[in-house]
Amino acid sequence: MKRTLIALLCAAALGACSLDPAWQRPSAPVDSTWSTAPAPAQSKAATAATAAPLAADLGWRDFFKDPRLQKLIELALANNRDMRVAALNVAEYEAQYRIARANIGPTISASGSATRERAEGSTSLYSSSSAGVGLSSWEIDFFGRLRSLKRQALEQYLATDAARTSTQISLIATVATDYLQLLSDEALLQITQNTVDADQHTYDLTVSMMKMGSASMQDVRQAENSLAAARASLASYTRAVAQDRNNLVAEIGAPLPADLPQGPTLMESENTLADIGEGVTSDLLTRRPDIVEAEHTLKGANANIGAARAAFFPKIELTASAGSTSSSLSNLFKAGTGAWTFAPSISVPIFDFGYNRASLDVAKVEKDIDIANYEKAIQTAFKEVSNALAGRTTYVSQVAADRDYANSAQQYYDLAQARYRAGTDSFLTLLDAQRTLYTAQQQLVTDMLARQSNLITLYKVLGGGWSETSAVAQQ
Template structure:
């Protein structure tokens, strides 16, 4: 076994001296955005408040029914399941690439039978020879210039990028489910408003029809009321269809039909999400968004691929060895003196390839430049999304208050107009106009309250959705 030990020690020694990566030193590009959010967009909250971007979705969305719906979506949504399977595929690909750094050891057993014609044999007679072999073989590429290590690093970064992609998919899914659930709540409120309006219009039409039959109401009043009743009926039918569509959309996101007990009756029935962004929080938090981290991981992978492209210019050193027994007869395989071994080192040096290696390096460097631009664009997009969400948040309270005042004023106007009409002071047209204004204002209030709730969901999403720093798997994975 002396020769085998020498071979093993030689391989181990070469392994310790190999794997010097030729990839460029990685430096994170400077974020091409301002360090702070636009003035006046951050909540003036205490810095002791847990910011929205650090909260888990269970803490951010306090409504227990919504929490249950989100949990079902995370368990059943097919997009998230596909993202998880992509992680498994990337992990397997990394393991394949990592295995190239170690010797490949195989067992082999063979029998060789050959017939030599008589005119080629020393005896002049045909000769049949046999050879039996049993042994172990080892093959290994010595990674002196870090080609395999660079490919392994590239596979690792791609694997980590798929993990970030899954987290980004989860954040988007949570936000989409929350928005769909809140939209259903708003549309149910609109449906209730449409139903109440239609019922009131129908009752008024019945009373006006009786008055008309008695000659106490004009044909114009009756005709106008029939018009508004028909409009209310159409609105009711459209809103009924919209609520059904909302439920279908929610069921698709969740992956299963959602229990009716988990559905909100209206926005007034909902515990709204939390949304705090204390003053002074820098825009650097964006580098922790899953999609930004994914872009950076892809940039790191492109950086590693440059090392592999550079190493391809240098010699490839391979070691192949076999150790076992060989004999001309099967029963002599394991007898004394049947030991056989071979050791075949080889060097492959590229001499001429019509510029293919240079072109491969150029491609790797260009892809890195593309990934740098992609990373910077991802951060710019993230900054713009957060700035837009904060701009809406800075004015949403004022909008809700203004529309609430509009509803109060419209309701008062309608009450006075209705009283004046019944007392014969104003025409039915004035009362009808006031009723339309109130109906429109109530619809607008529901819409703006949905915008308020959706803005909080958007803030959760664009800030990274309760990010938690991804555990550093690099060292352990290597």
């Protein structure tokens, strides 16, 4: 028995060999620097962002400074069903990994039985008792097949955990973007309401002026048309605000609480997002969870090749048991009742019609597919970051120009209204001023939303949002 134990230990030690291909991370098929649109002038915000913390180091509570939005994100992370499914997937693959790890070791079980019987036509009774400990079908992992499968299961588990992080980052970005969409539609609703009030006032004024002979019926009809169009827009934005709220309810997985903290309007939200630094392109390889997921999937495919290679070699299994057998229970463990079995077996693949070769070819092709997916994930990430950086360098000047346009349109409207009342300008001039002001205010809100959404996208594509608090704060 001592020699047998030594042989088993030696066999287990020999099982440490691996037929996995040597792992080497594929080179990133992108430039070493970001590709961005040239800014009209280096803004102070862009200069400050250069020294700002990296997105992956900045917790979402520190990036989103709006207390109302922080509460919504907190509710979404706790209740969103996609997050629950992602967490359960991680738990499932973690259990699968533990199964693969358990297959490496032997399965030892204890058993006991007692039999008492009388043969047909006999008056004698026969008794039998047995107890033992057995080792059932332990595969000696000489060529690392089981260890390769264990590594593959581990990489699948790690890839699933990275996918959960991707789901969290996407959820946070979606909640924040839809929250800004709600603020935008509320701002547009208020602008449209102001426009309806102004058009109603203009319509009433035009009717009065027509009665006095200083305005025509054509002016009245044009004022009426403008008022009707504004009312239609008011209904549209009222519907949009209600739908935005429904979208948020679906994302947070619960009704909107009545005690939500007071948040800023869209016009007040420009400084509610923190500055972030873009870092260098190599940061994405370790900071973006979708790239990390693709790399773990590729490592799993690499381990699968090792398992496929090991299938070409002999498979050795051991079955052993030791115990005691006696015709009476009282004598079960006395001298002379011991019994043991030791049954090693070996199976060698000789002819399988090319099954093992085809399995190895499949494993190699799957690895090539995973390499292509890994490279695609990097290229997609590079494109997303470059586009978001291009937006950051241009939206600042665009919003500033929109604000100047809106201020100028307001002055033009005020002047046209005064001149129309004085009879200096025609109603067409006032109507043009009204439309210009409405368009300018809408454009300002739309571009402010686009700028804020682009900053959220930049935070997301740089790998931000996986932690609640910043890395510096945690130290």
